[in-house]
Amino acid sequence: DVKVTQSSRYLVKRTGEKVFLECVQDMDHENMFWYRQDPGLGLRLIYFSYDVKMKEKGDIPEGYSVSREKKERFSLILESASTNQTSMYLCASSSQGEGTEAFFGQGTRLTVV
Amino acid sequence: GQQVMQIPQYQHVQEGEDFTTYCNSSTTLSNIQWYKQRPGGHPVFLIQLVKSGEVKKQKRLTFQFGEAKKNSSLHITATQTTDVGTYFCAAYDMEYGNKLVFGAGTILRVKS
Numbered sequence: 001d002v003k004v005t006q007s008s009r010y011l012v013k014r015t016g017e018k019v020f021l022e023c024v025q026d027m028d029h030e031n032m033f034w035y036r037q038d039p040g041l042g043l044r045l046i047y048f049s050y051d052v053k054m055k056e057k058g059d060i061p062e063g064y065s066v067s068r069e070k071k072e073r074f075s076l077i078l079e080s081a082s083t084n085q086t087s088m089y090l091c092a093s094s095s096q097g098e099g100t101e102a103f104f105g106q107g108t109r110l111t112v113v
Numbered sequence: 114g115q116q117v118m119q120i121p122q123y124q125h126v127q128e129g130e131d132f133t134t135y136c137n138s139s140t141t142l143s144n145i146q147w148y149k150q151r152p153g154g155h156p157v158f159l160i161q162l163v164k165s166g167e168v169k170k171q172k173r174l175t176f177q178f179g180e181a182k183k184n185s186s187l188h189i190t191a192t193q194t195t196d197v198g199t200y201f202c203a204a205y206d207m208e209y210g211n212k213l214v215f216g217a218g219t220i221l222r223v224k225s
Contacts, residue, residue, distance in 0.1 A: 004142060031211050042201065042217035044157070050211040090155060094213065099144040099205060101135070101158040102213055 002027045006091050006105035013112050019078040021108050023091030029103075030096040032074035034058075034066065037088040037107070049074055050096070081112045117142075117204050119216030128222050132189040134219035135201030143207055145178055145185040150199045150218070159187075192223050 007022035025032065031050050035043040035058075045058030047066040055066050063085060067075045074093075078085055088109050090104040118137045126132050136145065144163045148156040160169055161180035162185060169176045175188045189196055199218040206212040 027159065031213075033213060035215070040217065042119070043203075045198055045212065045214055046210055059214070060158035089164065092156075092213075094210075099146075099161055099163065101146065101161065102148075102156075102203070104155040104157070 002103055004091055004093055004103050005106040006039050006089075006108050008108050011029065011086045011105060011108060011110045013081050013110065015082060015112055017078075017081050017112075019110070019112075021076040021078075021089055021094075021110070023074045023076070023105055024072050025074075025093040025103070026096070027073065027093060027103065028071065029093035030071070031094045031102075032068065032098075033094075033102065034064075034074065034076045034093040035090045035092065036060070036092055042113075046076065046111075081110075086110060086112045116203055117145075117214060117216040119219060121203055121219055122217065123220045123222075125222040125224065126192050128194060129191050130164050132192050132196070132221055134187050134200050134202075134221075136185045136187075136199070138183050138204065140207065141181075141182050142185075142204045144204065145204045146183075147185075147187055148178060148201045148203060148215075150201065152196075152198060156199075156201055186212055189221075194223050194225050197223050 091105040094102040147159040161213040167178040
């Protein structure tokens with residue numbers, strides 16, 4: 001059974017903290033994505049990666065960075081968490097080539113207080 | 114970058130009624146995907162359409178891709194309570210082939 005695993009289901013962090021959200025996939029996928037989901041706004045792409053050490057900005061990268069040191073792992077970093085980064089964060093992966101389906105993790109509900 | 118617009122944002126139907134959600138892009142899409150997210154869950158892939166004018170069916174769900182490949186729709190016939198959730202369309206950006214962008218989603222609620 002294919003799997004995308006996010007390290008935490010729920011997180012509460014303080015304003016100004018550095019936050020790491022981890023995502024691991026076991027499908028040997030080249031592409032990995034980080035989205036945030038907010039009511040009425042759907043899934044907005046933060047960053048994506050198509051290979052190890054490669055990263056591309058999505059539509060809302062401000063305040064975030066990412067790391068992909070290994071093919072199976074894609075980390076989202078909030079350098080200095082702010083309350084407007086309170087959201088559901090979803091990681092996804094897909095194989096190389098256009099039009100391949102994406103598999104999602106269970107999501108991390110991050111609350112910044 | 115490429116964007117996909119989805120309407121309506123929300124629909125509440127009586128069980129047994131039909132439901133349709135629409136997805137539109139200002140640019141030609143190479144393909145369109147549809148996902149379903151159950152309440153409390155994560156998005157799960159339903160189907161992909163690639164050809165102009167393509168129509169695919171999955172039981173009570175009918176998916177269409179427009180002739181110009183700029184729009185798509187998902188139609189559910191005779192909704193059931195198990196259909197509740199959020200339906201998203203998604204497409205890979207033509208310029209950045211590995212960039213997958215989603216519409217805002219349509220939330221479906223079904224009254225029994």
